[in-house]
Amino acid sequence: MTIGVLALQGDFSLHSKILDRLNVKNILVRKKEDFDNINGLIIPGGESTVLSLLIKKFNLFNKIKNFSKSHCVYGTCAGAILMSKKCDDNKINTLSLINIKSFRNFYGRQIDSFTKNITINFLKKKINVSFIRAPKFDCLSNDLDILGKVGDNPVLIKKENMLVSSFHPELSNSTEVHKYFINMVKNNVKSFK
Numbered sequence: 001m002t003i004g005v006l007a008l009q010g011d012f013s014l015h016s017k018i019l020d021r022l023n024v025k026n027i028l029v030r031k032k033e034d035f036d037n038i039n040g041l042i043i044p045g046g047e048s049t050v051l052s053l054l055i056k057k058f059n060l061f062n063k064i065k066n067f068s069k070s071h072c073v074y075g076t077c078a079g080a081i082l083m084s085k086k087c088d089d090n091k092i093n094t095l096s097l098i099n100i101k102s103f104r105n106f107y108g109r110q111i112d113s114f115t116k117n118i119t120i121n122f123l124k125k126k127i128n129v130s131f132i133r134a135p136k137f138d139c140l141s142n143d144l145d146i147l148g149k150v151g152d153n154p155v156l157i158k159k160e161n162m163l164v165s166s167f168h169p170e171l172s173n174s175t176e177v178h179k180y181f182i183n184m185v186k187n188n189v190k191s192f193k
């Protein structure tokens with residue numbers, strides 16, 4: 001099993017390091033052919049406007065959309081914004097992989113970034129995670145699994161083989177959210193055998 005980390009811009013190298021630490025084979029994804037060799041994809045945080053332009057420039061928009069039909073995709077922060085059905089900023093050409101609307105920089109500017117202990121449904125202990133110019137997500141339907149919240153705002157959402165978080169799990173001491181995604185990919189690989 002190999003997980004791809006979209007490596008056009010943003011925090012891709014830390015995701016790759018965490019997968020290395022968890023002994024999960026991974027590659028950096030930059031071109032269409034890379035999709036032939038992966039079973040799941042992480043779209044990292046960074047700058048969604050830039051990522052959106054680069055996805056278009058490298059002709060990866062339809063590739064990612066098609067890949068998502070039969071594979072697991074996890075988007076963190078800017079990655080989640082790109083996976084959204086809608087975004088409050090119409091400069092972003094969203095991939096529409098999950099039925100949420102993202103509101104960019106909802107908690108303020110870089111200086112307003114924060115860390116927080118959050119409760120995740122599948123974990124016994126709280127984990128401390130970073131919100132860096134994080135988006136807010138509105139669910140556009142009630143069939144989404146909300147796995148974590150801050151106040152009333154969902155911050156970790158799953159729908160079938162799609163996962164999004166508004167925080168950066170790669171900056172946390174806990175690798176549990178990555179492990180959760182790795183399991184999603186493993187189960188999906190099994191179901192295709």
Ligand code: GLN
Binds near residue numbers: 046047076104134
């Ligand atoms: N605010 C950024 C954006 O809208 C996301 C920041 C991040 O990924 N940490 O793209």
